[in-house]
Amino acid sequence: GAGVSQSPSNKVTEKGKDVELRCDPISGHTALYWYRQSLGQGLEFLIYFQGNSAPDKSGLPSDRFSAERTGGSVSTLTIQRTQQEDSAVYLCASSFGQGNEKLFFGSGTQLSVL
Amino acid sequence: GENVEQHPSTLSVQEGDSAVIKCTYSDSASNYFPWYKQELGKGPQLIIDIRSNVGEKKDQRIAVTLNKTAKHFSLHITETQPEDSAVYFCAASNPGSARQLTFGSGTQLTVLP
Numbered sequence: 001g002a003g004v005s006q007s008p009s010n011k012v013t014e015k016g017k018d019v020e021l022r023c024d025p026i027s028g029h030t031a032l033y034w035y036r037q038s039l040g041q042g043l044e045f046l047i048y049f050q051g052n053s054a055p056d057k058s059g060l061p062s063d064r065f066s067a068e069r070t071g072g073s074v075s076t077l078t079i080q081r082t083q084q085e086d087s088a089v090y091l092c093a094s095s096f097g098q099g100n101e102k103l104f105f106g107s108g109t110q111l112s113v114l
Numbered sequence: 115g116e117n118v119e120q121h122p123s124t125l126s127v128q129e130g131d132s133a134v135i136k137c138t139y140s141d142s143a144s145n146y147f148p149w150y151k152q153e154l155g156k157g158p159q160l161i162i163d164i165r166s167n168v169g170e171k172k173d174q175r176i177a178v179t180l181n182k183t184a185k186h187f188s189l190h191i192t193e194t195q196p197e198d199s200a201v202y203f204c205a206a207s208n209p210g211s212a213r214q215l216t217f218g219s220g221t222q223l224t225v226l227p
Contacts, residue, residue, distance in 0.1 A: 004157070035217075042120075042203065042219040043158070091157055101146050101207045101215060105157030 002026075004106035006092050012112045013082055021077045021109045025094030032069055033103065034077050036061075037089040046090075049075065050097055082113045116141040118206050120218030127194050128226050135221045137204035138186040146207035147180060147187045148215070153200045161202075162189070194225045 005024040013019050025032050034046040045059040049069040060066070064082075069075040079086055089110050093103040117140040127133050139147075145166040150158035164171045164178045164187065171178050175194075180187040191198055204218040 040220075043217040045216075093157070101148070102160055102163070103150075103158075103215065105150075105159065107155065107157050 004092055004094055004104050006090075006106035006109050008109060009107065010110045010112075012114065014114055015084060016081055018078065018080045019082055019111065021079075021090050021092075021111070023075045023077070023092030023094075023106060025073065025075070025092070026104055028096070029094035029104070030072065030097035031095045032075050033093045033095075034067055034075070035091045035093065037091055037108070039088070043091065046077070079111075082111075084113050087111055087113045116144060116206055116208055116216040118204060118216050118218045120204050120221060122221060123219065124222045124224075126224045126226060129194060129196060131194055133191045133194055133198070133223055133225075135189045135202055135204070135223070136186060137188070137206075137218050138184075139206040139216075140185065141206065141208050142182075142185065144206040144208045147178070148205050148207075149176075149178060149189050150203045150205065150217075151200045152203065152220075158203055191223075194223075196225050196227055199223055199225045 007022045030051045032049040035043040037043050047067045048056040064080045067077045089108040091105055091108045093105045095103050120137045148163035149161050151161045152158040162173050162176050162178050164180050175192045177190040201220045201222050203220050205215045207215050
């Protein structure tokens with residue numbers, strides 16, 4: 001596709017349920033990032049994938065959060081046993097990778113935990 | 115690690131006036147400073163960026179200035195239009211950091227017609 005695609009665009013879930021958020025990066029982009037944006041706040045770094053290197057998971061807020069990137073392309077962010085404080089917009093971005101910092105963002109997934 | 119502070123958090127201007135948003139950063143090794151615009155319901159979009167080997171960059175009505183000594187950089191929008199209304203984020207990048215970009219907390223700009 002022409003841009004970064006995220007699905008679903010909106011997700012409403014009950015506290016305690018698991019959710020999976022999907023990101024399709026721009027073709028050819030080797031770097032992929034997940035950020036979290038709480039209401040009225042800035043962008044909080046979660047995790048970074050670069051090619052086949054081990055991901056930088058240092059931004060994940062708890063062990064309930066995990067992410068995978070299969071085949072160097074599509075990524076899935078999984079949140080287990082969701083809590084109300086997980087409610088936020090989850091943004092995915094991709095770039096051409098090392099040495100090129102220009103990020104292209106998707107429109108995000110609005111997660112609401114009731 | 116890098117820390118980026120952004121001011122103001124909200125800014126209202128009359129159409130046609132100028133708007134200025136300021137950011138400071140903490141890591142003197144940072145050398146890349148982009149600005150992103152986020153419209154309602156969309157992801158942030160890069161609008162302009164500057165590297166530490168230049169002091170100013172312009173693109174039509176948008177300009178960014180950088181003061182490396184003081185570790186601050188600013189976004190200037192002239193002749194503002196209603197479509198400039200959005201949230202603007204500054205960011206700083208240290209090439210030695212795998213995270214690359216550290217974002218400011220954002221500025222909600224409202225251009226009043």
